[in-house]
Amino acid sequence: MKIIMLGAPGAGKGTQAKMIAEKYSIPHVSTGDIFRANIKNGTELGKQAKEYMDAGKLVPDELTVKILLDRVAQDDCAGGYVLDGFPRTIPQAQVLEDALNKLGDKIDYAINVDVPDENIVRRMSGRRACLKCGATYHIEHIPPKQEGICDTCGSELVLRDDDKPETVLNRLKVYHEQTQPLIDFYTERNVLKTVDGTRDMKDVFNDIIAILG
Numbered sequence: 001m002k003i004i005m006l007g008a009p010g011a012g013k014g015t016q017a018k019m020i021a022e023k024y025s026i027p028h029v030s031t032g033d034i035f036r037a038n039i040k041n042g043t044e045l046g047k048q049a050k051e052y053m054d055a056g057k058l059v060p061d062e063l064t065v066k067i068l069l070d071r072v073a074q075d076d077c078a079g080g081y082v083l084d085g086f087p088r089t090i091p092q093a094q095v096l097e098d099a100l101n102k103l104g105d106k107i108d109y110a111i112n113v114d115v116p117d118e119n120i121v122r123r124m125s126g127r128r129a130c131l132k133c134g135a136t137y138h139i140e141h142i143p144p145k146q147e148g149i150c151d152t153c154g155s156e157l158v159l160r161d162d163d164k165p166e167t168v169l170n171r172l173k174v175y176h177e178q179t180q181p182l183i184d185f186y187t188e189r190n191v192l193k194t195v196d197g198t199r200d201m202k203d204v205f206n207d208i209i210a211i212l213g
């Protein structure tokens with residue numbers, strides 16, 4: 001099963017993708033997590049990506065597409081995957097579609113996690129992320145057992161550099177301009193499913209399971 005998560009920054013794509021990956025035993029592939037791991041490890045890619053991410057802009061397609069195609073070509077993705085944060089532009093969606101077409105394959109579901117802008121800014125300031133294993137918490141809704149420490153791997157939790165309110169507003173603007181058109185793109189391909197992302201994360205997940213079967 002090949003699944004794409006769509007939705008504004010902070011809609012809960014990562015939270016839901018992790019649960020989907022676990023339930024269906026498929027890899028969770030997040031371009032944001034790949035970039036953050038590269039920034040943490042000080043790679044050349046990380047240096048290039050950081051500049052764009054800190055400004056709330058998209059990393060250019062030239063850098064993003066190759067990384068994603070290399071990742072989904074790995075053995076563990078042969079039985080499917082859940083993509084979180086990719087595609088984010090029509091050209092990225094087109095490249096992915098062409099690559100899958102060549103393999104006689106296609107995306108099965110594009111899950112749109114719908115959350116209005118006004119809820120987003122509130123959510124982001126409370127988010128805490130583990131840069132080591134990618135786990136995400138929220139200081140009010142989903143707190144870690146021990147403050148500031150990841151339940152899964154014991155690393156320190158941080159407020160992401162791009163979760164400052166002014167950067168969040170810019171990310172929302174970029175989302176509406178460049179990523180929202182993907183809703184039409186996947187509607188035309190008959191794979192778009194929208195869920196109400198404002199509810200409790202377990203309720204959102206139940207809606208998604210009902211769609212995926």
Ligand code: AP5
Binds near residue numbers: 052
């Ligand atoms: P990325 O890491 O993908 O960030 P994003 O799209 O901005 O999304 P987020 O990770 O911020 O939010 P999310 O939807 O995953 O929400 P989460 O589950 O964490 O990308 C970061 C940057 O990298 C981009 O800005 C760009 O520069 C670059 N980039 C990445 N991919 C790219 C690409 N393909 N092309 C170009 N550039 C790219 O949830 C948010 C918070 O809410 C958490 O605290 C969570 O605990 C909480 N929460 C989740 N669900 C609920 C709920 N139901 N109720 C209450 N709280 C909830």
Ligand code: MG
Binds near residue numbers: 030032085
């Ligand atoms: Mg995420």
